[in-house]
Amino acid sequence: MNKVTVLGSLNVDTILRFKRFPKPGETLPLAGKSVAGGGKGANQAIAASRAGAETTFIGKVGQDREGNFMVRQLTDSGVDDQYVQHSNAANTGTAFILLDQSSENRILIDGGTNQQVTPADVDAAKQVIAASDFLVAQFETPLAATIHGFELAHAANCRTILNPAPATTAVPAELLAVTDLIVPNETETETLTGVHVTDEASMVEGAHKLQALGVANVIITVGSKGAFWMRGQEHGFVPAYRVRAVDTTAAGDTFIGALSSVLKPDFSNLAEAVRLSNRASSLAVQKLGAQPSIPTYAEIAAADQVTTD
Template identity: 80%
Template sequence: MNKVTVLGSLNVDTILRVKRFPKPGETLPLTGKSVAGGGKGANQAIAAARAGADTTFIGKVGQDQAGDFMVKQLTDSGVSAEFVQHSAEADTGSAVIMLDSSSENRILIDGGTNQKVTAADVDLAQAAIKSSDFLVSQFETPQAATLHGFELAHAANRRTILNPAPATKEVAAELLKVTDLIIPNETETETLTGIPVTDEHSMIKAAEACQTFGVANVIITVGSKGAFWMRGQEHGFVPAYKVNAVDTTAAGDTFIGALCSVLAPDLSNLAAAVRFANRASSLAVQKLGAQPSIPMAADILAAERA
């Protein structure tokens, strides 16, 4: 069983369903509304735990009901919340997700306490980081905290995984140098490298550009098409499973969490881990909501055998 520590965000998601997205100045009625746990960090941690990893979370929530709700979402899925701090500095993070009838989404985020995570918070979890196979992080918490965590992981000879999302051009060079595996989607890849992802040739070029930043291993996810991977000089493409998508909100996060649960610490089984992650993601998009849609290991394995 892999040990995974996730440093990241916790958001309460309000999901608004509409037939189509409104035009500027237009008012449209909702076709449905629901509330669920979310945040890229929490989603990835829950996906890792449900896929079988021994998972610990580092993050912050407010001293509010939303914070209690988010901690419960973690612990109910088997994620250790020992290092989730309750802060009076801000409210728990939140997101509003607008979902249309074709399962496309638009997301607005209030970072709240996610933006208050510091290197000192990371230090509290040093033992967990140093005993983990992987430390995973994203860009919904401050990069300075992630950099500190990745440096601690590298000092203990542990692997680091960066999901550079939401996309930003302001990525610290020092952070990339201590990243072992980076997992962007097409938009994030173009923002990071300046190379539009249109075909396998452009994926190779973009992955090679990431390697020049100091990241030896790259996975580029391309939604319903699948995922490209590069490990050193080796590379390949793993097609996605064809399903009827209902909500793609947590697809990428499910992919990353499931990947971490089966990935060998030396990344030697990267292609096989991507296939497993694709299967997990294909199950997640068939249900509504971020965390409610994330599958269990038994469901993923059953789908693999089907």
Template identity: 80%
Template structure:
């Protein structure tokens, strides 16, 4: 089974259920409220661990109850958390998620201690990174820390996966040159490449831009439609499984974590790994809450057999 290290964010999510999103100046009643663990990094780590990967996390929380809660969320799912630092300089990251009756979401994030992760914090995990099949990072922690992590991974001949979310126009060319697989959604793809994603032809065009920037392998996720993949000159599209979605918050993170648990470091099974990740994501969207919805490997395999 793969060894995966995740560098990323930890947030406590407050989920507000509404029939529809309010208009400017409008007040609406809630139809429900709950609290769960979240953060793109933590979600992806828990997804990888539950899917069977030996998973280690690098990140930072506050010296508060929320920080203790998030570390417990990791360890309860089998994620090694010895490289999660506790800081008194800020509170643990948090997010407020509005979820409407059609399962669409709007998310507001307070980065908190996630914004304090440094290259020095990453250096502490150098040995683990060097022994990992994949190092995964997102953009909810500082890019300088991600750059250092990807440098360490490449120095050890290990593979890197970048989930460029939230999207930004200011991605250093060096970071992309250190990225072996990039996994954006359609919005992030347009932000990074300038190519609007509307069909498979546009996905091929966007993937070519990524490859020109130095990223050899590309996956573009397009929500309920599925995911496009490109490896070298080979490419394809894997349709999503049709389910009744309840909460799409962790869909993309579950996809990436599950993908990393079965993907070969030479990317030779990229299409099959995308199918496995699609199945995991289809299970996650059928439950409420980011981390509570993430399926286990047994659940994914059972759904595959059904």
């Protein structure tokens, strides 16, 4: 069992469902409204824990009902919350997910306390980072905290996984220097490298450019098509499983969380870990809501058994 620490965001998601996105000035009725736990960091931690990893979370919530709700989402899924700080300086992060009938989503985020995570908060978890196989982070919390966390992990021989989302062109060189695996989607790859990802040749080009930035191991996820991986000079493509998508909100986070739970620290099983992560994502997109849709390892294994029988 891997030990995984996730540094990241916690958001309460309000999901608004409708037939189609309204035109400018147009009013349309909702087909449904629901509330669920979310935030890329929390999603990834819950995915890692449900897939079997011993998981700890570093983050911050407000002194409010939403903060208590988000901590409960973590602990109910077996995630250690001892390094989740409670702050009265801001409200817990929130997100509004706009979801049309084709399962396309658009997301609006109020970062709240996620934007108050500091290097000192990371320092408090220094020992658990040192004891972890992987430290995972995204871009929904301040870069200074992520850089510090990755430097601590690097010094302790804990491997680091960076999900560069939301996309940004300004990833500090000092962060990439202590990143062992980077996992962007095709849009984030283009933002980081300038390479428009359309086929495997462009994935190879994008991955080589990411390696040139200092990251030896790369995974590029391409939604319903699957995921491309590169380890040193080795590379391959793992097709996605064909399913009927209901809500794609947590697909990428489920992929990364599941990946961290089964990936070996030397990355020797990268291709197989990607395949299992594709399977986990294929289950997540068949349900509504970010965290309610994330599968357990038993569900992933059962789906694999159905496929292979």
